Amino acid sequence: MSDFLSALNRLPATRRDFLRRSGIGLGSLGLAGVLSDDTSGLLHAATATNPMAPKTPHFAPKAKAVIHLFLNGGPSQVDTFDPKPALDKYHGKSIPLNLRTERETGAAYRSPFKFKKYGESGIEVSELFSHVGEMIDDVCVVRSMHADVPNHEPSLMLMNCGSGQLVRPSVGSWVTYGLGSENQNLPGFISMCPSGYPIKGAENWQAGFLPGAYQATYIDSRHQEIEKLIANIRNATGLPRDQQRRQLDLLQTLNERHQQARQQDAELESRVQSFELAYRMQIEATDAFDISNEPQSIRDMYGDSIQARQILIARRLVERGVRYIQLWHGAGQPWDSHDKIENNHRRLAGECSQAIGALLKDLKQRSLLDDTLVVWGGEFGRTPTVELPKPGANAGTNSGRDHNHYGFTMWLAGGGVKGGHVHGATDEFGFQAVEDRVHVHDLHATILHLLGFDHERLTYRYAGRDFRLTDVHGNVAHEIIA
16 A cells, blocks of 8 residues: 555646646547646647647648538438429439439439529528528539449448548548647547447548547537536546546556557557546536537527537537537438438428528637638438339339439538539539539548648558558549639
């Protein structure tokens, strides 16, 4: 016992000393609540050993943070931001296009939703996203996106990691690797998905071969109570804070001794860094995720739903210097409307449209939209033709759309993009991108460009080769940049 107390007494007395001796990074929220009375020691300046220290990009950036609104499952472009009057004419008839889809589809299927022109730009937007329509003059609608295959898993990996087949770091990991984070007391990369994981789970926000410090921290945003939202955020041990401080200091000393004999163990380094981040989050995360601190007028503007809460939290995280925030609609693939697309898309859009419009308005009124890039979309779109019933199903019961990677819509706002602008086009039915086509690799190159990076120069050497997010592909879509 005396040896134990002697070891404790030899440990650093303040948080600042403790952090100076340790490497600073980010990881999971695995450490139970440990607080110190010395809150002045919270890091706000990076150290040389900190993988999340703010870094300078290749050239002056237009954006410094990204909020990625991910409608996993694939929203329909012809029902949201790409109106096609030809579908009314051909409804119930064959269209003169023959593109192979994942499942069998039949005749043209007109949109059950009305479109309206918004703003000075007069861009047509579906009634599903009327709140976004109100901010359309700040939005760049890219109607000519295309991907590689009509399957969720590879398309999710392509959209999130730049490769549909091989394990690669996610976009958010590349961004934090290149830029670090402006707040050392919160993760630089946060992924929120209510009620569970999307298809492919944590692979969507993996660090791949990059150091584990750059992987996202996952938050189940269905919860409102901070203790459930972030596990172990409050101390439940009943120990006085000074004893908790001494315990963590001892743990750090033991970890340092263990690590000295394993200098090249990246997993061990990531685990140690996760303890340190969890410690630093105890105070700041409690405030960042607590929307009760927002005025009632702001909460009313966003609405009262899970989507509203997590989108409002995203704005609060951007304000606090978090670099990359990805917001998933929900577990699995909620936007995958193979049947009853009118009911499903109306319900899903009803859960998020008001909050997305509020986010754009809120960022703008706080002068945050200029350097915050907002990205909206799914892993692909949907067919303009109706999906045929599966064998054995009642004929004529289907009223949905199949996956479509040939042409779909995404939009970007803020962060240096042209507002009130439409880029590219699909054919008259909305099936295939035919004008100013933008591949997912091009989107990634453009996002990195807006953040101040030449996508060909942002590389990481692994297995004897310099890798990059766009691999050997990608062209910046300069036409969408203001």
